[in-house]
Amino acid sequence: MAQYSYMVLYMPRGTSRDTARRILTDHAEYGHWEMSRLRLYPDGSRKVTLRRQVIRQIRTPLGQPSARAR
Numbered sequence: 001m002a003q004y005s006y007m008v009l010y011m012p013r014g015t016s017r018d019t020a021r022r023i024l025t026d027h028a029e030y031g032h033w034e035m036s037r038l039r040l041y042p043d044g045s046r047k048v049t050l051r052r053q054v055i056r057q058i059r060t061p062l063g064q065p066s067a068r069a070r
Contacts, residue, residue, distance in 0.1 A: 004051040007033065013044035020046060 033050035
């Protein structure tokens with residue numbers, strides 16, 4: 001099962017749609033985040049939950065060949 005790390009962004013009600021799009025695009029392109037949840041409140045503020053997959057590397061002992069080399 002995949003593991004994710006999460007980041008929550010809060011955008012106040014004065015944030016335009018274009019600015020919010022630009023912020024989310026920057027996080028997606030440069031931080032490899034994807035939108036998990038968006039909550040739009042009645043006052044116009046937004047709460048965005050972003051997630052990205054946690055990739056764990058397996059360390060191999062120095063003297064042993066990796067599985068790919070076999």
